[in-house]
Amino acid sequence: MAVVAEECCDGVAALLARRWSGGGVDRDWWKWEGAKDGVFTVNKAKTLIYDRPSAGTAMKMEWVGWTPLKCKILVWRAGLNRLPTKVELVKRGISLDNLSCPLCDADQETAMHLFTGCLYTSEIWSRVGAWCRLSPIYAFEVADLIMLADNQMKNKKEIQIIQGIIFTTIWSIWNERNARIFNNKSRRAIELAENVKVSTFFWIRHRSRLKGVLALRTACGALG
16 A cells, blocks of 8 residues: 555656646647637637537527517527426426416426427417418427428528517417416417417517518518
């Protein structure tokens, strides 16, 4: 035991006595593996983070559009599964007596169920899809909804409009969820779908370059 301790002490002493001369081929150096040239920049880091799949999805979200920032942030958090749904709250140590979805009461409330698997939500998507003249909406996760406009629309204007309507619908569903939990108020699916239309009309009218009749005709599905 004493021999081992002595060898350790000698090794530490030799290491401390070693002088670093700098330079040379074998010197230590930092390399940023996020770029081919090995040089770190903030812009390269942002690109790497944006392009990297998040929360198990390859979701890419377009932030430019006519919906309010608070709406975009909510959709972004939903896509990353970062909303305080009942299941997620329990994971964070919050005790809840009931984990059921407040919209359909048929399954536990997760972001995936709330926006894609809930029977109440399914009716809303069906009505919004018919209004926008879309093919039937089949979504298995929030990322599918976020990418829906890119998959079904052809030109940039149509993509921006439909994406905004999808974001508005997600925003409205979350608000309905909160109203039921915290205010004990509820609306039928047809009423919420009408609310999506009203919000869309208002936001396109006041937050986009589309004005007047053109904005209303475009938003209500007269695309192409």
